Amino acid sequence: GENVEQHPSTLSVQEGDSAVIKCTYSDSASNYFPWYKQELGKGPQLIIDIRSNVGEKKDQRIAVTLNKTAKHFSLHITETQPEDSAVYFCAASLVGYSTLTFGKGTMLLVSP
Amino acid sequence: DGGITQSPKYLFRKEGQNVTLSCEQNLNHDAMYWYRQDPGQGLRLIYYSQIVNDFQKGDIAEGYSVSREKKESFPLTVTSAQKNPTAFYLCASSKEAAYEQYFGPGTRLTVT
Numbered sequence: 001g002e003n004v005e006q007h008p009s010t011l012s013v014q015e016g017d018s019a020v021i022k023c024t025y026s027d028s029a030s031n032y033f034p035w036y037k038q039e040l041g042k043g044p045q046l047i048i049d050i051r052s053n054v055g056e057k058k059d060q061r062i063a064v065t066l067n068k069t070a071k072h073f074s075l076h077i078t079e080t081q082p083e084d085s086a087v088y089f090c091a092a093s094l095v096g097y098s099t100l101t102f103g104k105g106t107m108l109l110v111s112p
Numbered sequence: 113d114g115g116i117t118q119s120p121k122y123l124f125r126k127e128g129q130n131v132t133l134s135c136e137q138n139l140n141h142d143a144m145y146w147y148r149q150d151p152g153q154g155l156r157l158i159y160y161s162q163i164v165n166d167f168q169k170g171d172i173a174e175g176y177s178v179s180r181e182k183k184e185s186f187p188l189t190v191t192s193a194q195k196n197p198t199a200f201y202l203c204a205s206s207k208e209a210a211y212e213q214y215f216g217p218g219t220r221l222t223v224t
Contacts, residue, residue, distance in 0.1 A: 032210065034213075041218075042218065043118075043204075043216050044155070044215045045215070046212060049211075089154065089155065098168075099145070103154060104152065104154035105154050
């Protein structure tokens, strides 16, 4: 089955800096890659996703890039703000399967 | 106002008791999922259902049971056979299997 590795496990940045979280996946047949943000005590919220037919997608301060050859994808957050502090999860979906495989998460801390 | 509801938010039980966690959605989604979240473990899939009256085991189904009698509802029973039931439980749904899963607020279960 699919295996998703996520790095780093924790990331501390200063307000206004950029943050990058990286994930690698094992099966080249995976075709859907979402990112979730989870605030303390709440359920994860889908913030951006990308399908394998595109290499990059942006939504205001967040962007996701996909490198199918290297089997990795990344979340980029620019101009970070304290409210960006949360745990971020990446995931991958394998063609023909009905479920997502999640990474173990990255705790992002943005200091004022 | 569409969404996924989980109740209760906090649940306390004595060891040896079965307990049922509620999950309801009014998004008209076909697929529903149950995940377990432990610190540092990410999200692990317990059960999922793509259609009414049908469900499949996920990666950690032992000690759990589910039913899907209505499209809107997917309750999870944590049985006394689950050796370490204390965790944060998340329900999710999606219109199309695997893609764009939306999560509920979660139920924190504590068994003593």
